[in-house]
Amino acid sequence: MQHAFEKIWPVLIVEVLTAVIIIWRIVSAQRGKELFIRRIPGLNAIDEAIGRATEMGRPVLMVPGIGGFSIIALQALSIFSYIARSTAKFGNRILMPVADPTVYTVAEEVIRDAYQAEGHPERFEADSIRFLSDRQFAFASGVAGLIQREQIASSFMFGEFFAESLIFAETGNMVGAIQVAGTVHTTQIPFFIAACDYTIIGDEYYAASAYISRNPTMLGSLVGQDFGKLLIASLCVIGSVAATLAALEVPVLGTASQWFINLFTIR
Amino acid sequence: MFEPIARFFSAKPPEVLPYYVAGAVLFSILMIFVLINLPSRARKPLIALVTFLAGLFYATEFFFPIDRATNKNFLTDYLVPASKLGSLLGGMTLTLGILSLLRVHGRNIARLRAGWYNSVALLVAMVSMVTFGLMDKYGANDGAKKVFNVLFEGMLINMDATMFSLIAFYIVSASYRAFRIRSIEATILMVTAFLVMLGQVPVGNALTDWLPQDGTFASLRVENIKQWILSQVNAAALRAIAFGLGVGGLAISLRIWLSLERGAYFEKEI
Numbered sequence: 001m002q003h004a005f006e007k008i009w010p011v012l013i014v015e016v017l018t019a020v021i022i023i024w025r026i027v028s029a030q031r032g033k034e035l036f037i038r039r040i041p042g043l044n045a046i047d048e049a050i051g052r053a054t055e056m057g058r059p060v061l062m063v064p065g066i067g068g069f070s071i072i073a074l075q076a077l078s079i080f081s082y083i084a085r086s087t088a089k090f091g092n093r094i095l096m097p098v099a100d101p102t103v104y105t106v107a108e109e110v111i112r113d114a115y116q117a118e119g120h121p122e123r124f125e126a127d128s129i130r131f132l133s134d135r136q137f138a139f140a141s142g143v144a145g146l147i148q149r150e151q152i153a154s155s156f157m158f159g160e161f162f163a164e165s166l167i168f169a170e171t172g173n174m175v176g177a178i179q180v181a182g183t184v185h186t187t188q189i190p191f192f193i194a195a196c197d198y199t200i201i202g203d204e205y206y207a208a209s210a211y212i213s214r215n216p217t218m219l220g221s222l223v224g225q226d227f228g229k230l231l232i233a234s235l236c237v238i239g240s241v242a243a244t245l246a247a248l249e250v251p252v253l254g255t256a257s258q259w260f261i262n263l264f265t266i267r
Numbered sequence: 268m269f270e271p272i273a274r275f276f277s278a279k280p281p282e283v284l285p286y287y288v289a290g291a292v293l294f295s296i297l298m299i300f301v302l303i304n305l306p307s308r309a310r311k312p313l314i315a316l317v318t319f320l321a322g323l324f325y326a327t328e329f330f331f332p333i334d335r336a337t338n339k340n341f342l343t344d345y346l347v348p349a350s351k352l353g354s355l356l357g358g359m360t361l362t363l364g365i366l367s368l369l370r371v372h373g374r375n376i377a378r379l380r381a382g383w384y385n386s387v388a389l390l391v392a393m394v395s396m397v398t399f400g401l402m403d404k405y406g407a408n409d410g411a412k413k414v415f416n417v418l419f420e421g422m423l424i425n426m427d428a429t430m431f432s433l434i435a436f437y438i439v440s441a442s443y444r445a446f447r448i449r450s451i452e453a454t455i456l457m458v459t460a461f462l463v464m465l466g467q468v469p470v471g472n473a474l475t476d477w478l479p480q481d482g483t484f485a486s487l488r489v490e491n492i493k494q495w496i497l498s499q500v501n502a503a504a505l506r507a508i509a510f511g512l513g514v515g516g517l518a519i520s521l522r523i524w525l526s527l528e529r530g531a532y533f534e535k536e537i
Contacts (some may be wrong), residue, residue: 002334003328003329003330003338003340003343011410012330015517018514018517019517019521022517022518024524026522026527035401047488050501058276068357069357071516071519071520071523074519074523075519078528079434086385098364101360101361101362101363101364102308102356102357102360104360104363104364104367105360105363105364126370127370127371127374129367130367130368130371131363131364131365131367131368134364135423135427136427137426137427137431138423138426138427138430140430141426141430148417149382152527158459161351164430166437166438166441167430167433167434167437169441170437170440170441173441173444184512184516186505186508186509186512191438191441191509192446194444195437195439195443195444195445195533196440201508202508202509202512202515203511203512203514203515204510204515205515206515206518207515216402217522217527217528218522218528219517221519221521221522221527222518223520225483225515225517225518227516228514228517228518229510229511230515232513232514233510233511251352
């Protein structure tokens with residue numbers, strides 16, 4: 001069974017400290033503190049892509065990846081909920097092929113709620129959210145076929161993607177769709193960058209729902225996230241200096257540095 | 268404290284097993300009925316409570332110190348039953364997924380929409396695979412086993428491989444577009460990729476073979492430049508992204524665990 005590292009306390013302390021910072025920022029944002037977040041072009045492009053689909057009268061495709069039901073899928077559905085609100089408003093047709101049955105069940109509810117929230121429940125088509133297959137390449141061929149047949153205008157790919165990512169992105173490119181993608185899998189990011197118009201990289205993926213909704217709770221969490229990154233970056237810098245001092249065997253400081261390095265060394 | 272729970276979820280002898288199964292089915296039906304009929308105001312706190320307890324269970328199990336001899340703590344034995352709950356939910360939702368397939372393709376066939384014969388092929392393939400798969404697993408019919416082998420090994424695996432091999436062609440077309448020199452960033456990308464590719468192939472290594480193996484000029488050998496790009500530049504960038512993703516994951520997990528998530532799931536505060 002996987003457990004926390006043998007040297008559990010430093011890891012626990014860093015995680016708890018990060019969690020406390022995030023919660024502190026959420027609480028201060030809920031109390032009305034104004035927060036600034038930088039511009040993320042990929043997320044700004046969502047409206048542009050929906051607008052294009054509206055002008056062309058062609059469908060909008062949303063793919064939540066092939067991963068199971070996890071925080072990654074939840075984040076993807078949160079972004080798709082926003083997209084569905086816009087498509088409900090403008091009357092676009094949407095297509096959402098899903099590979100995981102649990103994600104499919106939740107996705108149907110989330111999209112239905114989005115249409116209801118926009119005041120257009122009658123525009124929601126249950127068939128627009130489809131379970132295709134839980135096999136990677138069967139799903140990939142299904143989505144590629146859907147893109148070709150429906151000649152989609154915009155494609156949004158958010159979630160867990162593996163080898164099939166390029167099949168989706170290149171097929172979308174072939175039909176001239178404007179494509180926005182984001183994944184947490186660093187091995188797939190280069191493929192999306194090469195084939196898509198906009199790519200959400202790294203933790204921008206988790207920033208998406210806050211950026212789109214501008215909800216104080218989520219904005220606070222996003223700022224807390226940045227503080228967490230600052231904490232880890234500081235630890236990296238201190239670690240580098242400590243490693244140098246330990247290697248140079250500087251008196252006193254060298255011993256203290258070695259202690260610091262040992263604290264975070266994972267066997 | 269957890270002994271009675273562990274005893275309840277332990278393997279049961281065959282003579283009492285049907286009663287436990289029937290009880291579990293009845294309990295599930297009752298729970299579904301209760302959850303569906305709960306008013307929204309009561310449902311949200313219930314979901315929040317279950318989410319919190321589930322998160323607390325996994326976090327405690329992960330961080331609580333373990334007994335070195337058994338590599339376990341007091342919660343480790345309950346991980347498997349907890350993950351089985353997840354599998355059960357997955358199994359139930361698979362039925363909904365199959366219903367979705369039947370609904371979409373059944374309509375295509377009934378209304379003779381364009382390409383309706385593809386829907387027929389899909390449904391026939393699905394039913395055949397399930398039927399022969401079950402016969403292969405539980406039956407003793409050699410004919411069924413052969414048919415299943417043809418369907419699975421002869422067709423499905425090969426079709427998977429075909430789709431996978433398409434990626435090679437897509438990589439060429441995508442990289443052609445990505446490497447076109449249109450900006451400073453694209454130029455850096457192009458040069459870096461060119462050096463890494465050269466370092467991967469023997470002909471690239473042969474280009475700088477005349478440089479010494481050791482010393483200052485050894486750094487200019489193509490394979491060393493490639494190694495430097497991968498281990499210093501690329502690895503550093505990937506680790507930075509990984510740190511960001513880790514902290515981002517922690518933030519969204521916290522929001523969901525403490526039911527602070529808003530937007531798609533809960534529009535208003537609980």
